[in-house]
Amino acid sequence: MSQVTKNGFTSPYVELDRPAWAALRAATPLSLTEDELAELRGTADPTSLAEVRDIYLPLSRLLNLYVGATRQRHAAVRGFLGEDDQPTPFVIGIAGSVAVGKSTIARLLRALLAQWPDHPHVELVSTDNFLYPNAVLAERELMHRKGFPESFDRRALVRFVSRIKAGVPSVDIPVYSHLAYDIVPGAAQTVYRPDILVVEGINVLQPPSAGRLAVADFFDFSLYVDAKREHIRSWYLERFEALRRTRFEDPRSYFHNMATLADDAAAREFAERTWRTINEVNLVHNIAPTRGRATLVLYKGEDHRVRRVRLRKT
Ligand SMILES: Nc1ncnc2c1ncn2[C@@H]1O[C@H](COP(=O)(O)OP(=O)(O)O)[C@@H](O)[C@H]1O
Ligand SMILES: CC(C)(COP(=O)(O)O)[C@@H](O)C(=O)NCCC(=O)O
Secondary structure, eight states: OEEEETTTTTEEEEEEEHHHHHHHTTEEEEEEEEOHHHOOOTTTTOHHHHHHHIIIIIHHHHHHEEEEEEEHHHHHHHHTOOOOOOOEEEEEEEEEEEEESSHHHHHHHHHHTTTTTOOOOOOEEEGGGGBBHHHHHTTTTTTGGGGGGBOOOHHHHHHHHHHHHHTTTTEOOOOOEEETTTEEEEEOEEEOOOOEEEEEEETTTOOOOOOOOOOOGGGGGEEEEOOOOOHHHHHHHHHHOOOOOGGGSSSSSSSSSHOOOOOOHHHHHHHHHHHHIIIIIIIIIIIIGGGGGGGGEEEEEESSSSEEEEOOOO
């Protein structure tokens, strides 16, 4: 374990290599099976049970401790105010580039956290549900900026998380479909008052503009999933290839033309261009600069295995 020091400034983070972090699992049991893990993995994501044991079980243990401590703090404030409310839901944010594997980690954490008897009800929400519909994006000339901060209805997202935190019994949110590449008209996802809410999305650690609140202001814990840019690029391109042979085969898919295209090189060129002109620009300008705001950073290697962990200690 090492405290990072630079130019006389002692960082609030500690860095742990994989073995040091894996040892912090302590006695947390691995009760997830291979079949259950297969259900949680995203397209082309190789996360293994060994990874769950070494990386995500220590994280589950840390989060359990965090939830307990946060509940005590909230109870102290309620006691001070003379109020007798129910515990406040604990909110976790998961940030990182497109194709870095956030959604697999989010689903895994939901499954692992729900195994603790003190917080069995875990809800998971992806911020893509708060993207503006394509019609609005097109009108604002933002179709080539999907995923950029301005492509999300950030006020609706903040409103949603603030209502969950305030203990509202259920909140309806919009639904985004990767198949349609758009918000589904008239559809809703109902989120019931959870013990823990996981909010996963590329831009969840964006700072607020002056005088406003951002969704990150409601987080009790946040995670940034990091990797080298060239590795994330190759994961994006590999996933695009895998999607061409699976989801894009569906005639209803927005990208169905990519599945029927005989010219593999042209499909690859399209994916490379989408990465270079949209997702990479967003990563460099908007997403990576928010990394320092995370409570915990997971650094993945080329094979998706986490090499190092950085935890905010002070
Ligand atoms: N065009 C697409 N069609 C179908 N599914 C997609 C498409 N793009 C991304 N996905 C799926 O959506 C989920 C979220 O992807 P993304 O936002 O890139 O984040 P991450 O890879 O970090 O989870 C993943 O499970 C991915 O497989
Ligand atoms: C929907 C996304 C913006 C991800 O949003 P998130 O789930 O992180 O809120 C992303 O998957 C996306 O569609 N990006 C646009 C460029 C592309 O098609 O890859």
